[in-house]
Amino acid sequence: MRRTIPALSLAVLVLAFGLWPASPAAQQAQTSLAIRGVTLIDGTGRAPVTDVTVVVEGARITQVTTQPVTLPPGTQVIDGRGQFLMPGLIDVHTHLRGGGNRASDAPITPEQERNGVRALHTFLYAGVTTIFDAGNQGSFIFALREKAKAGGIVSPRILATGGTVTSPGGHGGPFYVESWPQDRAVLDKHLTGKPDMVKIGQDEHGWGTRPLITQLPEDLLEQIIRYYHSKGVRSTIHISNEHNAIEAIYAGVDTLAHPVIQSPISTGFINLMRAKRVPMASTLTIGESYSRIAEHPEFLDQPLYRDTMEAAEIERLKTVESPRQRTDPWAQWMKIMTPICQNNIKRLNDAGKDIIALGTDRSAGADVHRELELIVGGGVSPADAIVIATRNSARFLGLLDEIGTIEPGKIADLVLLKADPTKDINNAKQIATVVRNGAVVDRGKLDLPVNRR
Numbered sequence: 001m002r003r004t005i006p007a008l009s010l011a012v013l014v015l016a017f018g019l020w021p022a023s024p025a026a027q028q029a030q031t032s033l034a035i036r037g038v039t040l041i042d043g044t045g046r047a048p049v050t051d052v053t054v055v056v057e058g059a060r061i062t063q064v065t066t067q068p069v070t071l072p073p074g075t076q077v078i079d080g081r082g083q084f085l086m087p088g089l090i091d092v093h094t095h096l097r098g099g100g101n102r103a104s105d106a107p108i109t110p111e112q113e114r115n116g117v118r119a120l121h122t123f124l125y126a127g128v129t130t131i132f133d134a135g136n137q138g139s140f141i142f143a144l145r146e147k148a149k150a151g152g153i154v155s156p157r158i159l160a161t162g163g164t165v166t167s168p169g170g171h172g173g174p175f176y177v178e179s180w181p182q183d184r185a186v187l188d189k190h191l192t193g194k195p196d197m198v199k200i201g202q203d204e205h206g207w208g209t210r211p212l213i214t215q216l217p218e219d220l221l222e223q224i225i226r227y228y229h230s231k232g233v234r235s236t237i238h239i240s241n242e243h244n245a246i247e248a249i250y251a252g253v254d255t256l257a258h259p260v261i262q263s264p265i266s267t268g269f270i271n272l273m274r275a276k277r278v279p280m281a282s283t284l285t286i287g288e289s290y291s292r293i294a295e296h297p298e299f300l301d302q303p304l305y306r307d308t309m310e311a312a313e314i315e316r317l318k319t320v321e322s323p324r325q326r327t328d329p330w331a332q333w334m335k336i337m338t339p340i341c342q343n344n345i346k347r348l349n350d351a352g353k354d355i356i357a358l359g360t361d362r363s364a365g366a367d368v369h370r371e372l373e374l375i376v377g378g379g380v381s382p383a384d385a386i387v388i389a390t391r392n393s394a395r396f397l398g399l400l401d402e403i404g405t406i407e408p409g410k411i412a413d414l415v416l417l418k419a420d421p422t423k424d425i426n427n428a429k430q431i432a433t434v435v436r437n438g439a440v441v442d443r444g445k446l447d448l449p450v451n452r453r
């Protein structure tokens with residue numbers, strides 16, 4: 001069915017680089033894993049294929065085949081018969097809980113690290129293997145990113161922007177740019193944290209219940225994006241209306257951190273996006289979360305929330321936050337705009353199947369599943385929603401060569417499900433096993449309420 005790398009040539013390749021088996025430690029590192037007899041949903045949008053074997057050696061997928069395979073000795077075999085394998089989910093817009101003041105350079109505290117790790121574990125538990133943090137205290141999120149990279153914490157892959165860039169008085173911060181080239185020093189300070197992408201805040205507000213604020217002039221926006229490009233750093237931008245989205249696209253932005261939510265999108269905008277194919281994060285969950293808490297707090301009783309959220313937090317949301325949101329005009333406004341935004345996302349997905357990526361603007365794995373529900377609720381098929389949450393999200397992050405689909409050569413970030421998510425997107429919650437970087441995640445050891453009962 002598709003290209004496979006024969007085991008022999010892989011061995012030759014590995015021997016040529018002198019990596020096998022150099023030492024007992026190296027031998028241990030080169031573990032292999034096979035999932036046999038599974039129905040494969042590979043993230044590319046191709047129809048599911050039954051009775052597939054996926055072989056993983058080290059961190060990478062080496063074979064995806066319907067043919068009989070000879071496995072390396074010592075391979076850990078998972079019987080995938082009756083189950084469904086999809087790529088690890090990716091959230092391209094999070095703000096990890098636990099960080100403090102975005103302007104702070106203070107080193108991460110043990111308490112911040114514990115809270116951050118707990119939030120990270122909610123993602124892994126829910127099958128989310130990569131996140132992009134689109135705005136946080138730099139010293140907090142970059143420290144966690146480095147620890148995750150070094151294997152010091154069990155975590156999804158973390159990409160992060162740290163603080164965000166905007167005009168003084170604009171949306172976000174604390175990197176404020178007003179004049180060029182004088183304020184390049186502000187961006188240089190941001191760059192010292194080695195952001196994976198820059199997040200720019202561009203919004204005049206003034207819609208719904210919010211007062212007007214300042215935003216970056218078009219020429220300055222272009223200078224900022226060009227400057228990051230000259231340093232090899234891609235960009236994303238907070239926008240909420242079509243005008244700002246178009247201006248950002250012509251200023252050279254790489255991705256949009258939100259969909260257009262202020263109004264139905266025009267045919268002209270759809271045509272522009274069809275031509276430019278600028279990845280756009282879905283972020284329906286943040287806007288819908290307020291009225292959902294107000295009107296349907298019972299959703300917190302679902303297993304995924306009870307397993308991953310502290311009981312005291314669930315109680316606070318039900319008894320304090322729910323009544324508060326019932327009288328909040330912003331909650332009502334976002335309730336009105338969410339169906340419009342869902343329809344905008346459906347129309348853009350119809351125009352180009354690689355445009356929409358999954359983002360929640362939240363901080364937990366359960367929210368990623370809510371985002372899938374809301375995408376499907378807007379008329380996108382469950383099969384497309386999985387492509388959005390995997391391949392398209394990898395494309396958003398510039399990582400499509402490495403993650404996002406189940407193909408030979410890709411990093412093995414995988415989710416094994418007990419039911420078919422292309423039939424019902426709720427089946428994406430029926431998680432049997434999560435594989436991150438080629439290793440099975442021990443979900444029973446994650447620092448979560450489900451494991452403390």
Ligand SMILES: [Zn+2]
Nearest residue numbers: 093134135361
């Ligand atoms: Zn955000």
